[in-house]
Amino acid sequence: MKFQQLRSLVAVVQNDLSITAAAARLFATQPAISKQLKALEDELGFDLFVRKGRTLTAITPAGQRVVVHAVKVLREAQNIKDVSTEFKHADRGSLSIGTTHTQARYVLPPVIQRFRSKYPEVEFHLHQGTSEQIAEMAKIDRIEFAIATGSCELFDDYVVLPWYRWHRRVIVPADHRLTTVGALTLEQLAEFPIVTYVFSFSGSSSLHETFHRAGLRLNIALTARDADVIKTYVRLGLGVGIVAGVALDVKDDADLVSIDASHLFPVHTTWVGFHRGALLRSFMYEFLQLLGPHLTRRLVDRAAACETQQEVDALLADIELPVR
DSSP: OOHHHHHHHHHHHHTTTOHHHHHHHTTOOHHHHHHHHHHHHHHHTSOSEEEETTEEEEEOHHHHHHHHHHHHHHHHHHHHHHHHHHHHOTTOEEEEEEEOHHIIIIIHHHHHHHHHHHOTTEEEEEEEOOHHHHHHHHHTTOOSEEEEESOGGGOTTEEEEEEEEEOEEEEEETTOGGGGSSSOOHHHHTTSOEEEEOOOSSSOOHHHHHHHHTTOOOOEEEEESOHHHHHHHHHTTSOEEEEEGGGOOTTTTTTEEEEEOTTTSOOEEEEEEEETTOOOOHHHHHHHHHHOTTOOHHHHHHHHTOSSHHHHHHHTTTOOOOBO
8 A cells, every 4th residue: 555545536536536636736647646546446455436437426335434544644645744844944935824714815815914914924715605515625635624603523533623702693684674673582583584594413412492492483594604695694684693793794795684692592613623633834833823812732732642622611611702
């Protein structure tokens, strides 16, 4: 078994089973990648992929287990290389982030701007998706950092650090009846169809639970992963929007009325995480520090040294998070 075989395997998985894309990434030819995969399968004695002709259509169950181990082997090999790179070129490299649309569109721009100003030689890659999609990116090592809200159970191999807290807000057109009701109630909200974020496939939705506990029915008109899409359909009159407060722009959303809902729904925590055992380079620590003053290198190292997420949570239990 050779490193090149494992690199070919992981590259194919990271590029959505495209041998063409994997070959371009590894500066190799398609036949060369196919040959590496065939040699690995011959040595292992089973198929890693489901094939339809020459096209790879899925990863076999056995292949999925091999990919997990291959990612770990290549990550450790990369850690060794990064030690050398860190001493030679501390301000060069790449940083890939997996996050949601809300974070990428409304929260991260000033952070990334400051980071790029200080580290112009670092390539920055921003991948957007749902929590489930970000978790898949994490499993195949496509990203160094994940940034999301909730769904921590999807990232069991990650060190998860709380970043900031936020509340939901209700948005309606300026002529909507809810703009005149004063302190909003769940009963008033339940009278209208709701436009909000896509619900997680794993675990229950806090939004559903809130309405259920109050004995009310949640009437969902539309869900979307993109806050801008939610606003579009609210403007079209499809329903009342429920979005993260950080997803509102004073200038761009001046035609919408934002109504406080912090008393109706639980507070949410957005977190940043990285693989347990990953080697963080200096500019990665700097990125974390730019996210929040509490994410110091000392704290991050102490969290990374914890064996379980429960220990990390205990370590950070007394930290007061910023509220946006």
